[in-house]
Amino acid sequence: xxxxxxxLKFLKSHEWARVEDNGKxxxxxxxxxxxxxxxxxxxELPSVGDTVTMGNASAVxxxxxxxxxxxxxxxxxxxxxxEALSDKPETINEDAYGEGWIFVVQPSDMDxxxxxxxxxxxxxxxxxxxx
Amino acid sequence: MRVFVTVxxxxxxxxxxxNASHRALNAKMVDFGGWDMPIHYGSQMDExxxxxxxxxMFDVSHMTVVDLHGEQVRPFLRKLVANSVDKLxxxxxxxxxxxxNENGGVIDDLIVYYMNESYFRVVVNAATRxxxxxxxxxxxxDFGVKVTERRDLAMVAVQGPNAREKVIGLLSPDAAKACGxxxxxxxxxxxxxxxxxxxxxxxxxxxIMVPETKAVEFWNQLLDAGVKPAGLGARDTLxxxxxMALYGQDMDDGVSPFEAGLAWTVALDExxxxxxxxxxxxxxxxxxxxxxxxxxxxxxxxxxxxxxVFTASGEGEILSGTFSPTLGKAIALARVPAGxxxxxxxxxRGKRFGLRAVKYPFVRDGAAQEGVLx
Numbered sequence: 054x055x056x057x058x059x060x061l062k063f064l065k066s067h068e069w070a071r072v073e074d075n076g077k078x079x080x081x082x083x084x085x086x087x088x089x090x091x092x093x094x095x096x097e098l099p100s101v102g103d104t105v106t107m108g109n110a111s112a113v114x115x116x117x118x119x120x121x122x123x124x125x126x127x128x129x130x131x132x133x134x135x136e137a138l139s140d141k142p143e144t145i146n147e148d149a150y151g152e153g154w155i156f157v158v159q160p161s162d163m164d165x166x167x168x169x170x171x172x173x174x175x176x177x178x179x180x181x182x183x184x
Numbered sequence: 185m186r187v188f189v190t191v192x193x194x195x196x197x198x199x200x201x202x203n204a205s206h207r208a209l210n211a212k213m214v215d216f217g218g219w220d221m222p223i224h225y226g227s228q229m230d231e232x233x234x235x236x237x238x239x240x241m242f243d244v245s246h247m248t249v250v251d252l253h254g255e256q257v258r259p260f261l262r263k264l265v266a267n268s269v270d271k272l273x274x275x276x277x278x279x280x281x282x283x284x285n286e287n288g289g290v291i292d293d294l295i296v297y298y299m300n301e302s303y304f305r306v307v308v309n310a311a312t313r314x315x316x317x318x319x320x321x322x323x324x325x326d327f328g329v330k331v332t333e334r335r336d337l338a339m340v341a342v343q344g345p346n347a348r349e350k351v352i353g354l355l356s357p358d359a360a361k362a363c364g365x366x367x368x369x370x371x372x373x374x375x376x377x378x379x380x381x382x383x384x385x386x387x388x389x390x391x392i393m394v395p396e397t398k399a400v401e402f403w404n405q406l407l408d409a410g411v412k413p414a415g416l417g418a419r420d421t422l423x424x425x426x427x428m429a430l431y432g433q434d435m436d437d438g439v440s441p442f443e444a445g446l447a448w449t450v451a452l453d454e455x456x457x458x459x460x461x462x463x464x465x466x467x468x469x470x471x472x473x474x475x476x477x478x479x480x481x482x483x484x485x486x487x488x489x490x491x492x493v494f495t496a497s498g499e500g501e502i503l504s505g506t507f508s509p510t511l512g513k514a515i516a517l518a519r520v521p522a523g524x525x526x527x528x529x530x531x532x533r534g535k536r537f538g539l540r541a542v543k544y545p546f547v548r549d550g551a552a553q554e555g556v557l558x
Binding site: 097118 | 484486
């Protein structure tokens with residue numbers, strides 16, 4: 054498993070959030086999650102301008118074997134989506150924490166970030182899941 | 185994110201002789217019909233392409249091999265299955281058929297091999313084993329046929345354009361010669377193994393039954409010969425591209441072969457009273473109410489089991505659906521009402537998408553079939 058970047062925060066359901074310098078929040082799924090799903094073949098992106106709510110389904114990722122909802126780790130308005138995933142969904146398999154980002158949110162309540170798991174807590178959760 | 189992957193309770197599952205081999209190859213194991221089986225060894229997609237372009241091997245030891253012995257084996261099978269074993273006259277020849285209940289519903293699909301007049305071999309599915317065996321035994325008793333389940337045999341499917349060559353390279357000269365000459369859908373016994381030129385991928389290759397005592401050694405020889413392991417995930421996308429039905433998903437006890445796109449496996453030959461025949465004849469006379477169609481989605485997205493399908497003649501649903509790695513788009517089999525299709529649409533998460541109804545198989549011998557791609 055690849056190293057989890059220290060500036061990320063996580064939902065238990067395997068989504069990550071990164072607060073950018075401009076106050077916006079980038080969202081993706083974890084490397085562990087892409088491994089569970091296997092080869093991704095389709096990503097259904099939200100639209101720019103959509104309102105998303107923390108913990109609600111906001112995108113869909115599909116692998117050959119499964120379809121999964123992606124829950125937003127933060128509430129707000131979608132200000133960017135990763136259009137490149139439409140043609141290359143496998144980018145999430147290759148670089149879940151980088152080029153495989155899914156959408157960017159302008160948060161309506163930045164305090165929500167404090168409710169997310171730290172990288173260490175998330176890693177611990179994965180370890181527990183293994184047992 | 186919620187991952188809808190069923191990772192079974194492996195500690196409750198049965199294991200094939202290759203369980204440790206799979207784990208040594210870093211397989212991701214899942215429960216399949218009560219068996220602890222590899223779904224992939226890293227990438228389902230790579231394994232799929234490996235089989236289409238070169239050669240891959242699948243552990244299919246979970247399937248149920250049944251030997252039938254007795255003077256009345258042929259009359260028994262003429263009664264038991266919907267296709268006609270009278271087509272089998274040459275030793276080793278195989279026949280694909282459905283085994284029906286009295287209502288014409290499919291109990292299971294299977295392959296029958298003719299060995300000689302007092303010995304036939306049948307291979308049925310793994311997940312259906314517990315209902316198949318009592319059914320077979322019950323009817324075999326009427327014909328004095330002895331039914332022997334061959335759990336002592338492992339089974340490996342080696343599939344792909346280079347599969348036969350790689351297997352033949354491992355055999356003794358005599359066995360290599362015999363297997364090199366095998367026609368499609370014919371088997372022979374060679375080097376203590378049962379080697380059949382059959383498969384479930386749409387590629388050429390062999391399905392090989394090998395005694396468990398030699399099974400791991402044979403698997404390792406195949407690995408050394410450059411045959412890559414492939415999991416049940418790739419097996420599913422390969423068979424669907426090849427337009428091959430999966431029991432439990434594309435047909436079951438409540439569906440007739442006519443409704444399942446398997447009319448070609450039913451022989452309404454004169455004077456043969458097979459189980460389910462009366463119901464099939466009645467259905468044929470009254471009109472078959474449903475049909476199975478092949479579908480391609482040209483827009484991005486993935487067709488999945490259970491999605492609702494709309495046609496000019498009414499609503500139906502996706503049976504098997506997947507993203508086709510060979511075609512780069514979604515394909516499916518769907519059961520819909522008989523009649524004109526008109527514009528076919530599917531509902532995916534509340535949105536309607538147009539589909540194209542096409543003849544299947546979608547892919548054979550590595551290539552998209554006519555009309556599948558536009």
